[in-house]
Amino acid sequence: xxxxxxxxxxxxxxxxxxxxxxxxxxxxxxxxxxxxxxxxxxxxxxxxxxxxxxxxxxxxxxxxxxxxxxxxxxxxxxxxxxxxxxxxxxxxxxxxxxxxxxxxxxxxxxxxxxxxxxxxxxxxxxxxxxxxxxxxxxxxxxxxxxxxxxxxxxxxxxxxxxxxxxxxxxxxxxxxxxxxxxxxxxxxxxxxxxxxxxxxxxxxxxxxxxxxxxxxxxxxxxxxxxxxxxxxxxxxxxxxxxxxxxxxxxxxxxxxxxxxxxxxxxxxxxxxxxxxxxxxxxxxxxxxxxxxxxxxxxxxxxxxxxxxxxxxxxxxxxxxxxxxxxxxxxxxxxxxxxxxxxxxxxxxxxxxxxxxxxxxxxxxxxxxxxxxxxxxxxxxxxxxxxxxxxxxxxxxxxxxxxxxxxxxxxxxxxxxxxxxxxxxxxxxxxxxxxxxxxxxxxxxxxxxxxxxxxxxxxxxxxxxxxxxxxxxxxxxxxxxxxxxxxxxxxxxxxxxxxxxxxxxxxxxxxxxxxxxxxxxxxxxxxxxxxxxxxxxxxxxxxxxxxxxxxxxxxxxxxxxxxxxxxxxxxxxxxxxxxxxxxxxxxxxxxxxxxxxxxxxxxxxxxxxxxxxxxxxxxxxxxxxxxxxxxxxxxxxxx
Amino acid sequence: xxxxxxxxxxxxxxxxxxxxxxxxxxxxxxxxxxxxxxxxxxxxxxxxxxxxxxxx
Numbered sequence: 001x002x003x004x005x006x007x008x009x010x011x012x013x014x015x016x017x018x019x020x021x022x023x024x025x026x027x028x029x030x031x032x033x034x035x036x037x038x039x040x041x042x043x044x045x046x047x048x049x050x051x052x053x054x055x056x057x058x059x060x061x062x063x064x065x066x067x068x069x070x071x072x073x074x075x076x077x078x079x080x081x082x083x084x085x086x087x088x089x090x091x092x093x094x095x096x097x098x099x100x101x102x103x104x105x106x107x108x109x110x111x112x113x114x115x116x117x118x119x120x121x122x123x124x125x126x127x128x129x130x131x132x133x134x135x136x137x138x139x140x141x142x143x144x145x146x147x148x149x150x151x152x153x154x155x156x157x158x159x160x161x162x163x164x165x166x167x168x169x170x171x172x173x174x175x176x177x178x179x180x181x182x183x184x185x186x187x188x189x190x191x192x193x194x195x196x197x198x199x200x201x202x203x204x205x206x207x208x209x210x211x212x213x214x215x216x217x218x219x220x221x222x223x224x225x226x227x228x229x230x231x232x233x234x235x236x237x238x239x240x241x242x243x244x245x246x247x248x249x250x251x252x253x254x255x256x257x258x259x260x261x262x263x264x265x266x267x268x269x270x271x272x273x274x275x276x277x278x279x280x281x282x283x284x285x286x287x288x289x290x291x292x293x294x295x296x297x298x299x300x301x302x303x304x305x306x307x308x309x310x311x312x313x314x315x316x317x318x319x320x321x322x323x324x325x326x327x328x329x330x331x332x333x334x335x336x337x338x339x340x341x342x343x344x345x346x347x348x349x350x351x352x353x354x355x356x357x358x359x360x361x362x363x364x365x366x367x368x369x370x371x372x373x374x375x376x377x378x379x380x381x382x383x384x385x386x387x388x389x390x391x392x393x394x395x396x397x398x399x400x401x402x403x404x405x406x407x408x409x410x411x412x413x414x415x416x417x418x419x420x421x422x423x424x425x426x427x428x429x430x431x432x433x434x435x436x437x438x439x440x441x442x443x444x445x446x447x448x449x450x451x452x453x454x455x456x457x458x459x460x461x462x463x464x465x466x467x468x469x470x471x472x473x474x475x476x477x478x479x480x481x482x483x484x485x486x487x488x489x490x491x492x493x494x495x496x497x498x499x500x501x502x503x504x505x506x507x508x509x510x511x512x513x514x515x516x517x518x519x520x521x522x523x524x525x526x527x528x529x530x531x532x533x534x535x536x537x538x539x540x541x542x543x544x545x546x547x548x549x550x551x552x553x554x555x556x557x558x559x560x561x562x563x564x565x566x567x568x569x570x571x572x573x574x575x576x577x578x579x580x581x582x583x584x585x586x587x588x589x590x591x592x593x594x595x596x597x598x599x600x601x602x603x604x605x606x607x608x609x610x611x612x613x614x615x616x617x618x619x620x621x622x623x624x625x626x627x628x629x630x631x632x633x634x635x636x637x638x
Numbered sequence: 639x640x641x642x643x644x645x646x647x648x649x650x651x652x653x654x655x656x657x658x659x660x661x662x663x664x665x666x667x668x669x670x671x672x673x674x675x676x677x678x679x680x681x682x683x684x685x686x687x688x689x690x691x692x693x694x
Contacts, residue, residue, distance in 0.1 A: 068688045076681040080674065087670060104669035108676065489694055561680070568684050576691040 001376050005404035008326070009368065012408070013361065015330060016337050020357060023334055024341020030181045031154040031342065033058055033173045043180050050176050061167035064579025067155055068572055070171035071148060075115050075568065078144060083111040085137035086129075095130035096205040102128065109556035114141035116567035117149055117449060119299070119306030119419055119542035120559060122551040126288035126309050131203055138306060139295050143187075146302030146335075147178035149451030152571055153339055156455045159578030160479060161346040163586045168578055182335070183302060190297040190331065198320035201293040206286050214283045220275040230273040235262040292317055300331040303449040305419030305542045313409065313422040314398040325401060325422065329409055332418045336360075336447035339454040347479050351597035356457055359605045363446040364415050367435045372407040374432035380633055396427025396546075407432065414439035417449030419542025426521075426529065426546035430629035433545065437532050437625060440539040442613040443498060449540060455574050459491045461596070462577070464608040466491075468594045477593050480586035490577035497569045498538055499616040505534040505562050506620065514554035520547045524631065525638035528624035533559060538566030 029035035037043075051058050062070060085092065086107040090100050102110065106123055113120040114137070125134065151174035158168050195201050221229040240248040241256040249256045262270045292308045296318055299306060309315040319325050337357060344353020376392040392403045401409070406423035413420050414436035425436050439446060445456040466483050469476025476483040509515030509530045519526040525547075532545035537559045544550070550559060595601060628638065 065688055065692060069685065072681055072684050072688070076677065079677055083674065083677070104666060104673050108673040112677070486694065490691065493691070557676075561676075564677075564680050568681075569687060572684060572687050573691050576688075576694075 001372060002404070005372070008404065009365075009408065012326070012329065013365070016333055016361075019330070019334055020337040020341050023338025024345060024353070027150075027182070027335075027338050027342040028345055030177050031150070031174060033170065033177070035177075037181050039181055039185060047176055047180055050180075051172070054172065056170070056172040058170060058173045061170050063166050064155075064159075064168055064575045064582070067168050067171045067579075068575045071152070071571070071575075072568065074144075074171070074175070075148070078141065079111050079115040082114055082137045082141060083107050085133050086110055089130045089133040089137075092130065092132045094132035094135070094203065096203075097130070099128060099130050105553040105556040106551060109560040110138075112560040112563045113542065114138050114304075114306065115145060116540050116563045117141075117145035117302070117304055117417065117452070118537060118540040118563045118567070119304045120537055120544070120563065121306055121310070121542070122556055122559075124310040125307060126206075126290070131290055134295065134308065135291055139298060142295070142298040142302050142304040142306070143179050143183050144175065146183060146298070146304060146450045147175050149303075149449055149455075150178045150182070150335065150339070151175055151451065152575065153451035153454040154342075156458055156574060156578040156581075157343050157346045159580075159582040160343075160458070160481065161348075162582045164584070165582040168575070168582060183298060187294070187297040187301055190301060190327075191293045193327070194293040194296055194324060197324040198316070199293040199296060199324070200289060200317050201291050202289055203291065204289040206288050208284045209287055210284050211282065214281055216279050216281050218277040219280045221278045229276045231276050232271050233274055235270045235272050236260065237262045288317070296328070297331075299420060300328045300418065301335065301450075303332055303336070303416045303418040303452075305413065305417075305421075307420060313420045314401070316400075319422055322400075322405075325405055325409070328420070329412045332412050332416045332420075333447045335450040336416060336453045339451065343454065343458075349479060349597065352479070355597040355602050356454075356461070356605075359602045359609075360415075360445070360447050360453075360457065362602070362606060363442075363609065364411065367411045367415065367439055367446065368408055371411050371428070371432050371435035372404055374429045374435075375403045375407045377429070379429060379637075381635055381637065384635075393427070393429050393432065396424030398422055410436050411439065413543055414541060415444065415446035415448065417444040417452055417540045417542075419536065421543050424546045425532070425543060430525075430625045430632055433528060433532075434621065434625035434629070436543065437528065437535060437545075438613065438617070438621065440532075440535045440541045441502065441617045441621075442609060443495070444539050444541060445609065452540065455571075456494075459494050459574060459577075460609050460612070461605060462487055462491045463495075463612070464601075464605045465594060465596065467608060468604055472592070472594070474592045474594075477587065478581075479596060480589065480593075481581055481584045482587070486580050487577050490573040490580070493573040494570045494577075495612060495616075497573075498566060501562055501565045501569075502531075502534050502538045503616075503620060505538075505558055506531045509534070509555075509558070512554075514552065518549040518552060518555055520549065521638050523636075523638040524624050524628040527620075528628065531620055531624050534562050537562035540567050 029037050086102040087104065088101060089095060102123065109120070109122050151171055154174055155168040191201070223229055236259040238257045239260045241258045243249050264270050288309060290308060295308050298304065307313065307318055309318055313319040313328065319328060340353045340357040343356060344350035378392040394403065397403065397406045401422050409422045410425055410428070425433055443456040445453055445460060447453050448456055462478060462483055465478045466476045466488050469483065510527060515530060519529060521529060529545045529548040533548055533550060536543055540563060
């Protein structure tokens with residue numbers, strides 16, 4: 001844990017604090033249908049034209065049901081639109097590599113993934129998708145799914161701020177204004193900055209480079225018709241080695257095992273077909289090209305996380321310099337932090353906004369420090385053997401970024417619902433991997449996804465206020481509004497949907513053939529891989545623990561469903577809660593009103609978040625990363 | 639030194655590519671219809687869920 005890394009962490013938090021207010025003030029203008037920005041001369045005509053084309057009356061607001069139905073309808077249509085592009089990309093333009101269509105299950109998984117702002121990727125972008133599919137099918141979703149999240153957060157804040165109101169705003173207006181006035185302008189500037197750092201932006205066919213050091217790989221042999229050549233071989237099984245007397249040969253009390261042919265009931269050898277493998281010399285490397293910078297800008301700012309390349313933010317074309325790495329991390333948190341300021345302004349209690357921000361920062365710093373410390377401490381077995389030369393756990397990490405920047409990136413990307421990665425979380429130490437997993441399971445409310453983080457945290461605020469009310473024996477109030485059974489039911493529904501879906505799908509996968517077939521690691525680490533996959537899907541994070549072969553019809557389908565459940569079945573009760581809060585009168589604060597700012601409130605909020613997270617997930621985590629941590633200390637690896 | 643290869647590319651594994659090619663267009667269309675139906679049914683259920691939350 002070097003001093004330069006401490007300095008970078010301090011700088012990161014300081015810059016976040018500095019950009020929170022200006023971002024919040026700008027969001028106030030963008031999320032006000034009549035708000036004025038300096039971009040009005042350029043974008044106002046485009047905004048008006050868009051409303052005319054889609055038949056929206058921007059002055060007409062919607063109640064919570066209208067808002068929810070509009071959001072669901074938009075998501076349904078855009079999901080099917082992307083599914084069609086992915087299945088028909090071979091007939092569409094901008095496909096210089098001639099890629100064929102995605103398989104139906106993978107297209108379903110990918111379409112739901114980008115619709116829900118998850119960006120879970122069971123495919124390799126650079127070897128699966130055309131430029132058209134990347135730009136039209138996926139990047140558009142990066143904008144509109146992020147805008148949808150911000151719109152929902154704005155609707156909830158309006159519900160809290162308004163007095164005896166029936167409406168929450170207009171979903172279409174929020175969607176259009178957020179996309180045009182917030183995401184597009186910032187991403188345009190951001191993409192140019194990323195190009196200046198070395199990220200590519202072109203439509204060239206992929207290029208080939210001659211390798212200076214050739215190497216050989218084994219590939220299946222094919223015949224004249226390009227069909228794989230197979231051979232018939234005996235199936236081998238392990239059996240104890242026997243001595244001349246027919247007794248098992250033992251070494252240190254353990255039977256020595258040897259390979260023997262498997263026999264059927266009649267004593268005949270069981271045979272099977274296996275592909276014939278041949279050596280292939282690799283002399284050149286294909287270097288992907290494409291419109292990368294434009295995708296990376298929104299991928300980070302919109303907390304989408306889906307990489308253009310499979311290696312995501314560890315690829316030099318996606319994240320070439322220390323500065324690009326730092327700015328990308330900041331951009332993940334930028335809008336989420338600004339929204340806490342927006343909350344404070346809207347409810348006319350700026351201290352409340354800053355208190356929510358402070359609670360997020362405490363959880364963020366706790367996560368970074370635990371993850372960083374675990375990775376810097378490294379693998380205890382390596383330490384015992386004296387081979388820990390890297391000064392920590394460098395497995396799965398990009399040497400350019402090192403331990404601190406990998407731990408920081410992993411924490412940031414899972415605090416938010418981003419999911420971009422610059423290291424392989426699967427290769428982290430058990431406790432290092434626990435941090436991103438638990439971050440996601442808390443609901444990604446530590447700054448969180450754009451919009452999603454704020455509305456998730458406000459659910460916890462409602463619960464915290466409710467618990468405080470119960471403790472002092474008064475009717476709970478939040479900013480002058482009585483928290484009654486309906487709000488608590490909706491808050492609990494939003495939280496329980498997430499927990500039930502994560503644990504239900506992970507439990508199903510862990511006892512089924514299709515689930516276990518995808519594992520590359522056994523024991524608690526294997527469970528962590530499955531738990532992470534469904535946590536990431538339900539939390540709409542999109543990062544993968546890796547180590548799990550998830551591109552199978554079962555995984556694609558169940559993860560696709562988990563993403564839909566985690567997004568929409570959580571949002572609906574939150575908008576319902578917003579509608580209920582909007583209808584309430586605002587009572588003036590009294591002696592018994594629980595203050596929603598200050599240290600006491602922050603501690604209560606943190607306690608609520610951690611308690612709910614622990615109650616929901618600690619049993620599962622105990623069987624995964626926690627037990628793995630203790631077993632690693634005893635010299636067992638998985 | 640060449641970088642060791644990880645199996646990042648299950649989508650491109652020989653078995654999967656062969657299986658994909660073996661599906662005829664009727665099977666693929668059926669699968670498309672099934673997945674489109676899954677999406678439509680999910681959002682229909684979500685619409686019902688809005689009413690459920692309203693009546694709760």
